[in-house]
Amino acid sequence: MVNVEYLRPRTLNEVLSMLSKYGEEAKIIAGGTDLMVRLKQETASPDYLIAIESLQELNYIRYDEDGLRIGALTKFHDIANSSIVRDKFPILHQAVSVLGTPLIRRQATIGGNLCNASPCADTGPPLLVLGARVKICAAGEEKSIPVEDLFIGPGQTCLDQNEMLTEIHIPPQNEGSKGIYLKMTRSHGADLAIVSVAASVLMDGDIAEEAKIALGSVALTPIRARNAEKLLSGNRLDTQLLDKSAQSAAMEAKPIDDVRSSSDHRKKIIKALVGRAIKQAADLEI
Amino acid sequence: MREIVLCVNGVDYDVKIDATDTLVDVLREELGLIGTKIFCNEGECGACTVLLDGKPVLSCMMLAADAQGRDVTTIEGIADQQTGELDPIQESFVEKSGMQCGVCTPGMILTSKALLEDNPNPTEKAVREALSGNLCRCGNYQRITECVLDSAEKIRSRK
Numbered sequence: 001m002v003n004v005e006y007l008r009p010r011t012l013n014e015v016l017s018m019l020s021k022y023g024e025e026a027k028i029i030a031g032g033t034d035l036m037v038r039l040k041q042e043t044a045s046p047d048y049l050i051a052i053e054s055l056q057e058l059n060y061i062r063y064d065e066d067g068l069r070i071g072a073l074t075k076f077h078d079i080a081n082s083s084i085v086r087d088k089f090p091i092l093h094q095a096v097s098v099l100g101t102p103l104i105r106r107q108a109t110i111g112g113n114l115c116n117a118s119p120c121a122d123t124g125p126p127l128l129v130l131g132a133r134v135k136i137c138a139a140g141e142e143k144s145i146p147v148e149d150l151f152i153g154p155g156q157t158c159l160d161q162n163e164m165l166t167e168i169h170i171p172p173q174n175e176g177s178k179g180i181y182l183k184m185t186r187s188h189g190a191d192l193a194i195v196s197v198a199a200s201v202l203m204d205g206d207i208a209e210e211a212k213i214a215l216g217s218v219a220l221t222p223i224r225a226r227n228a229e230k231l232l233s234g235n236r237l238d239t240q241l242l243d244k245s246a247q248s249a250a251m252e253a254k255p256i257d258d259v260r261s262s263s264d265h266r267k268k269i270i271k272a273l274v275g276r277a278i279k280q281a282a283d284l285e286i
Numbered sequence: 287m288r289e290i291v292l293c294v295n296g297v298d299y300d301v302k303i304d305a306t307d308t309l310v311d312v313l314r315e316e317l318g319l320i321g322t323k324i325f326c327n328e329g330e331c332g333a334c335t336v337l338l339d340g341k342p343v344l345s346c347m348m349l350a351a352d353a354q355g356r357d358v359t360t361i362e363g364i365a366d367q368q369t370g371e372l373d374p375i376q377e378s379f380v381e382k383s384g385m386q387c388g389v390c391t392p393g394m395i396l397t398s399k400a401l402l403e404d405n406p407n408p409t410e411k412a413v414r415e416a417l418s419g420n421l422c423r424c425g426n427y428q429r430i431t432e433c434v435l436d437s438a439e440k441i442r443s444r445k
Contacts, residue, residue: 003304037329040328042328049349051352101332102343102416102419103344103419106342107347108344190419231431
């Protein structure tokens, strides 16, 4: 591998001042499950590695009336095992439980996963339908942005060189809303999603008071399928409407041909999965 | 180049490393502990699994420098270091043909060790899921699963 200097800051402030100082020449390494691949393939060649895996101040899961806050360095294993996440935000629990492999989940962090910004990220669609926001810090500054604004392209975030994602905040969800995450893979084992769908529905009898749909692996970033959502909101759900909405979601996506699947195949899967996800989220037996 | 101290299987070692040396490279090349295997070298196959403070990690995806101040346990470290008596999981693998070529075996055993500490009485499904990040190119999954279940019973009965 390339010639690099290893830095091990002890606090968040130290990280931020290193980022200010080294900017483009530095890369943060947390769990390493994405960056190590790139270092080995030499598609990333920083002069400095800022190693933050053991920074406990960013390793937490907190819940109160303001919602859920997860520190960027929280490992997926801990998020998957959290009873708070499982009970209050089950769609996130479902997603992190199928992310990577059990070994990757022991090491990989939610902050690293989001900053890696893969269009296939299992965290993307659920966080979009949950209306999550992320806290971004730089030396002397901090701001909060919707997770949707974080992703700007495959492998690209809106972060500047001196900025770091430190926390994910998920607001309390509407009472009675139910979320489902479905991931289509080539095999039953660990794999990247060919298509993934996150759906959250709030039913009032058989009317969908609110519907949110997000798709992964079928566009440059995880996306909300807003036209598909509009077709459902405020309406009685029946097979015809679900078909129409699922078809709309497939049209809103821009899937590609790659080693895992083709664009056409992905569109068919989107249609099937969106229909399935909405039915499960709405507890429909149609 | 920097000098660090790595604690592996209860022993402190002084090693010289580059910043980007992975833990598995240092274990194998510097310390001669070749029980830990490099297979995919990308974190997908689990052959490089070691225990870090008792928890499984992919040592090909970890900087050796990040292992400073932590306890590393490799496959060489789980038998009784004085008597050589095998860990019950190792025993089961020997008795019930848990190995074919042996490449996946150290990873399988260490991941199973962590599983059985969290869940001493797993179902077959739980074992298969816990091992889903450890790939066996020989396809010995059925026997491996039986070995883990067998060793779980052994461990429970010896308590």
